[in-house]
Amino acid sequence: MNNSTSLYIFIITIGTIIILSLSKIFFDEKMWIEKEEEVKGWYCGTVPTGIDGEILVFDSLNIQQEEIVKIGKELFEGNCAQCHALNKKVVGSALAGVSERWESEEQLIEFIKYPEQIINKNKYAQEMYEEYGQFMPNHDFFDDEQLKSILFYIKYRSGEKVYVELN
Structure with missing residues:
Protein backbone atom coordinates (compact mmCIF):
# COMPACT_ATOMS: atom_id res chain seq x y z
CA MET A 1 0.00 0.00 0.00
CA ASP A 59 -49.32 12.93 37.31
CA SER A 60 -51.54 14.31 39.99
CA LEU A 61 -55.00 13.87 38.53
CA ASN A 62 -57.62 12.58 40.89
CA ILE A 63 -60.55 10.45 39.75
CA GLN A 64 -62.79 13.47 39.12
CA GLN A 65 -60.11 15.17 37.03
CA GLU A 66 -59.45 11.99 35.04
CA GLU A 67 -63.15 11.84 34.15
CA ILE A 68 -63.13 15.51 33.07
CA VAL A 69 -60.07 14.88 30.88
CA LYS A 70 -61.79 11.84 29.32
CA ILE A 71 -64.96 13.82 28.52
CA GLY A 72 -62.95 16.80 27.27
CA LYS A 73 -60.86 14.58 25.02
CA GLU A 74 -63.92 12.97 23.44
CA LEU A 75 -65.57 16.35 22.85
CA PHE A 76 -62.35 17.89 21.54
CA GLU A 77 -61.66 15.06 19.12
CA GLY A 78 -65.25 15.05 17.88
CA ASN A 79 -65.71 18.80 17.50
CA CYS A 80 -62.46 20.78 17.66
CA ALA A 81 -59.62 18.69 16.22
CA GLN A 82 -60.78 19.21 12.64
CA CYS A 83 -59.73 22.87 12.84
CA HIS A 84 -57.44 23.13 15.89
CA ALA A 85 -54.29 21.52 17.24
CA LEU A 86 -52.59 22.22 20.53
CA ASN A 87 -49.25 23.55 19.36
CA LYS A 88 -49.74 24.64 15.76
CA LYS A 89 -52.15 26.65 13.67
CA VAL A 90 -54.38 24.58 11.44
CA VAL A 91 -57.57 26.19 10.13
CA GLY A 92 -57.88 27.88 13.52
CA SER A 93 -55.44 28.95 16.18
CA ALA A 94 -53.18 26.72 18.27
CA LEU A 95 -54.99 26.05 21.53
CA ALA A 96 -52.17 25.55 24.02
CA GLY A 97 -52.42 28.45 26.46
CA VAL A 98 -55.77 29.60 25.06
CA SER A 99 -57.21 30.31 28.51
CA GLU A 100 -54.36 32.72 29.24
CA ARG A 101 -55.19 34.80 26.16
CA TRP A 102 -58.65 35.70 27.44
CA GLU A 103 -59.61 37.92 30.37
CA SER A 104 -61.80 35.21 31.87
CA GLU A 105 -62.99 31.69 31.25
CA GLU A 106 -66.54 33.00 30.95
CA GLN A 107 -65.50 35.32 28.11
CA LEU A 108 -63.72 32.46 26.33
CA ILE A 109 -66.77 30.22 26.70
CA GLU A 110 -69.00 32.97 25.32
CA PHE A 111 -66.62 33.34 22.36
CA ILE A 112 -66.68 29.61 21.63
CA LYS A 113 -70.46 29.62 21.66
CA TYR A 114 -70.99 32.86 19.70
CA PRO A 115 -67.73 34.05 18.08
CA GLU A 116 -69.33 36.51 15.67
CA GLN A 117 -71.18 38.29 18.47
CA ILE A 118 -68.06 38.63 20.63
CA ILE A 119 -65.84 40.20 17.97
CA ASN A 120 -67.21 43.71 18.61
CA LYS A 121 -66.73 43.33 22.37
CA ASN A 122 -63.23 41.88 22.56
CA LYS A 123 -59.95 43.14 21.10
CA TYR A 124 -58.35 39.66 21.04
CA ALA A 125 -61.35 38.29 19.10
CA GLN A 126 -60.94 41.14 16.61
CA GLU A 127 -57.24 40.36 16.19
CA MET A 128 -58.02 36.69 15.56
CA TYR A 129 -60.62 37.61 12.94
CA GLU A 130 -58.09 39.87 11.21
CA GLU A 131 -55.49 37.09 11.26
CA TYR A 132 -57.73 34.26 10.04
CA GLY A 133 -60.26 36.22 7.96
CA GLN A 134 -63.17 34.05 9.08
CA PHE A 135 -65.34 33.29 12.05
CA MET A 136 -65.33 30.03 13.90
CA PRO A 137 -68.82 28.50 13.65
CA ASN A 138 -71.09 28.87 16.67
CA HIS A 139 -70.71 26.07 19.19
CA ASP A 140 -73.81 26.98 21.16
CA PHE A 141 -74.87 23.33 21.27
CA PHE A 142 -72.34 22.83 24.09
CA ASP A 143 -73.30 23.64 27.65
CA ASP A 144 -70.78 25.47 29.83
CA GLU A 145 -69.68 22.31 31.66
CA GLN A 146 -68.86 20.57 28.38
CA LEU A 147 -66.78 23.55 27.25
CA LYS A 148 -65.02 23.65 30.61
CA SER A 149 -64.12 19.97 30.19
CA ILE A 150 -62.66 20.72 26.73
CA LEU A 151 -60.64 23.62 28.17
CA PHE A 152 -59.48 21.41 31.04
CA TYR A 153 -58.38 18.75 28.54
CA ILE A 154 -56.48 21.39 26.50
CA LYS A 155 -54.68 22.63 29.62
CA TYR A 156 -53.84 19.09 30.70
CA ARG A 157 -52.54 18.05 27.26
CA SER A 158 -50.53 21.27 27.03
CA GLY A 159 -48.71 20.48 30.28
CA GLU A 160 -50.33 23.33 32.21
CA LYS A 161 -51.17 22.99 35.87
CA VAL A 162 -54.78 21.91 36.18
CA TYR A 163 -57.23 21.92 39.03
CA VAL A 164 -60.94 21.53 39.58
CA GLU A 165 -62.90 23.87 41.81
CA LEU A 166 -65.00 21.84 44.19
CA ASN A 167 -68.51 23.08 44.89
Whole structure:
Protein backbone atom coordinates (compact mmCIF):
# COMPACT_ATOMS: atom_id res chain seq x y z
CA MET A 1 0.00 0.00 0.00
CA ASN A 2 1.45 3.38 -0.95
CA ASN A 3 1.29 6.65 0.98
CA SER A 4 -1.60 8.15 -1.06
CA THR A 5 -3.79 5.07 -0.44
CA SER A 6 -3.02 5.17 3.29
CA LEU A 7 -3.83 8.89 3.40
CA TYR A 8 -7.09 8.25 1.51
CA ILE A 9 -8.14 5.51 3.98
CA PHE A 10 -7.20 7.74 6.92
CA ILE A 11 -9.30 10.66 5.58
CA ILE A 12 -12.29 8.38 4.90
CA THR A 13 -12.03 6.88 8.40
CA ILE A 14 -11.83 10.29 10.11
CA GLY A 15 -14.72 11.61 7.98
CA THR A 16 -16.86 8.61 8.89
CA ILE A 17 -16.12 9.07 12.59
CA ILE A 18 -17.05 12.76 12.41
CA ILE A 19 -20.30 12.08 10.54
CA LEU A 20 -21.30 9.32 12.97
CA SER A 21 -20.50 11.52 15.96
CA LEU A 22 -22.54 14.42 14.62
CA SER A 23 -25.47 12.21 13.70
CA LYS A 24 -25.43 10.66 17.20
CA ILE A 25 -25.49 14.12 18.79
CA PHE A 26 -28.34 15.22 16.52
CA PHE A 27 -30.29 11.99 16.97
CA ASP A 28 -29.90 11.96 20.76
CA GLU A 29 -30.92 15.62 21.06
CA LYS A 30 -33.89 15.08 18.75
CA MET A 31 -35.00 12.07 20.80
CA TRP A 32 -34.70 14.12 24.01
CA ILE A 33 -36.79 16.94 22.53
CA GLU A 34 -39.45 14.51 21.27
CA LYS A 35 -39.52 12.75 24.64
CA GLU A 36 -39.86 16.06 26.48
CA GLU A 37 -42.72 17.15 24.20
CA GLU A 38 -44.43 13.80 24.71
CA VAL A 39 -44.05 14.08 28.47
CA LYS A 40 -45.40 17.62 28.54
CA GLY A 41 -48.29 16.54 26.37
CA TRP A 42 -49.51 13.72 28.57
CA TYR A 43 -48.82 14.69 32.16
CA CYS A 44 -49.91 17.43 34.50
CA GLY A 45 -46.43 18.80 34.85
CA THR A 46 -42.76 18.28 34.51
CA VAL A 47 -39.99 19.30 36.84
CA PRO A 48 -36.46 19.67 35.47
CA THR A 49 -33.97 18.40 38.00
CA GLY A 50 -31.02 20.22 36.51
CA ILE A 51 -29.01 16.99 36.51
CA ASP A 52 -28.02 16.12 32.95
CA GLY A 53 -31.32 17.58 31.71
CA GLU A 54 -33.28 14.78 33.36
CA ILE A 55 -36.98 15.48 33.73
CA LEU A 56 -39.13 14.12 36.51
CA VAL A 57 -42.74 13.50 35.56
CA PHE A 58 -45.65 13.49 37.91
CA ASP A 59 -49.32 12.93 37.31
CA SER A 60 -51.54 14.31 39.99
CA LEU A 61 -55.00 13.87 38.53
CA ASN A 62 -57.62 12.58 40.89
CA ILE A 63 -60.55 10.45 39.75
CA GLN A 64 -62.79 13.47 39.12
CA GLN A 65 -60.11 15.17 37.03
CA GLU A 66 -59.45 11.99 35.04
CA GLU A 67 -63.15 11.84 34.15
CA ILE A 68 -63.13 15.51 33.07
CA VAL A 69 -60.07 14.88 30.88
CA LYS A 70 -61.79 11.84 29.32
CA ILE A 71 -64.96 13.82 28.52
CA GLY A 72 -62.95 16.80 27.27
CA LYS A 73 -60.86 14.58 25.02
CA GLU A 74 -63.92 12.97 23.44
CA LEU A 75 -65.57 16.35 22.85
CA PHE A 76 -62.35 17.89 21.54
CA GLU A 77 -61.66 15.06 19.12
CA GLY A 78 -65.25 15.05 17.88
CA ASN A 79 -65.71 18.80 17.50
CA CYS A 80 -62.46 20.78 17.66
CA ALA A 81 -59.62 18.69 16.22
CA GLN A 82 -60.78 19.21 12.64
CA CYS A 83 -59.73 22.87 12.84
CA HIS A 84 -57.44 23.13 15.89
CA ALA A 85 -54.29 21.52 17.24
CA LEU A 86 -52.59 22.22 20.53
CA ASN A 87 -49.25 23.55 19.36
CA LYS A 88 -49.74 24.64 15.76
CA LYS A 89 -52.15 26.65 13.67
CA VAL A 90 -54.38 24.58 11.44
CA VAL A 91 -57.57 26.19 10.13
CA GLY A 92 -57.88 27.88 13.52
CA SER A 93 -55.44 28.95 16.18
CA ALA A 94 -53.18 26.72 18.27
CA LEU A 95 -54.99 26.05 21.53
CA ALA A 96 -52.17 25.55 24.02
CA GLY A 97 -52.42 28.45 26.46
CA VAL A 98 -55.77 29.60 25.06
CA SER A 99 -57.21 30.31 28.51
CA GLU A 100 -54.36 32.72 29.24
CA ARG A 101 -55.19 34.80 26.16
CA TRP A 102 -58.65 35.70 27.44
CA GLU A 103 -59.61 37.92 30.37
CA SER A 104 -61.80 35.21 31.87
CA GLU A 105 -62.99 31.69 31.25
CA GLU A 106 -66.54 33.00 30.95
CA GLN A 107 -65.50 35.32 28.11
CA LEU A 108 -63.72 32.46 26.33
CA ILE A 109 -66.77 30.22 26.70
CA GLU A 110 -69.00 32.97 25.32
CA PHE A 111 -66.62 33.34 22.36
CA ILE A 112 -66.68 29.61 21.63
CA LYS A 113 -70.46 29.62 21.66
CA TYR A 114 -70.99 32.86 19.70
CA PRO A 115 -67.73 34.05 18.08
CA GLU A 116 -69.33 36.51 15.67
CA GLN A 117 -71.18 38.29 18.47
CA ILE A 118 -68.06 38.63 20.63
CA ILE A 119 -65.84 40.20 17.97
CA ASN A 120 -67.21 43.71 18.61
CA LYS A 121 -66.73 43.33 22.37
CA ASN A 122 -63.23 41.88 22.56
CA LYS A 123 -59.95 43.14 21.10
CA TYR A 124 -58.35 39.66 21.04
CA ALA A 125 -61.35 38.29 19.10
CA GLN A 126 -60.94 41.14 16.61
CA GLU A 127 -57.24 40.36 16.19
CA MET A 128 -58.02 36.69 15.56
CA TYR A 129 -60.62 37.61 12.94
CA GLU A 130 -58.09 39.87 11.21
CA GLU A 131 -55.49 37.09 11.26
CA TYR A 132 -57.73 34.26 10.04
CA GLY A 133 -60.26 36.22 7.96
CA GLN A 134 -63.17 34.05 9.08
CA PHE A 135 -65.34 33.29 12.05
CA MET A 136 -65.33 30.03 13.90
CA PRO A 137 -68.82 28.50 13.65
CA ASN A 138 -71.09 28.87 16.67
CA HIS A 139 -70.71 26.07 19.19
CA ASP A 140 -73.81 26.98 21.16
CA PHE A 141 -74.87 23.33 21.27
CA PHE A 142 -72.34 22.83 24.09
CA ASP A 143 -73.30 23.64 27.65
CA ASP A 144 -70.78 25.47 29.83
CA GLU A 145 -69.68 22.31 31.66
CA GLN A 146 -68.86 20.57 28.38
CA LEU A 147 -66.78 23.55 27.25
CA LYS A 148 -65.02 23.65 30.61
CA SER A 149 -64.12 19.97 30.19
CA ILE A 150 -62.66 20.72 26.73
CA LEU A 151 -60.64 23.62 28.17
CA PHE A 152 -59.48 21.41 31.04
CA TYR A 153 -58.38 18.75 28.54
CA ILE A 154 -56.48 21.39 26.50
CA LYS A 155 -54.68 22.63 29.62
CA TYR A 156 -53.84 19.09 30.70
CA ARG A 157 -52.54 18.05 27.26
CA SER A 158 -50.53 21.27 27.03
CA GLY A 159 -48.71 20.48 30.28
CA GLU A 160 -50.33 23.33 32.21
CA LYS A 161 -51.17 22.99 35.87
CA VAL A 162 -54.78 21.91 36.18
CA TYR A 163 -57.23 21.92 39.03
CA VAL A 164 -60.94 21.53 39.58
CA GLU A 165 -62.90 23.87 41.81
CA LEU A 166 -65.00 21.84 44.19
CA ASN A 167 -68.51 23.08 44.89
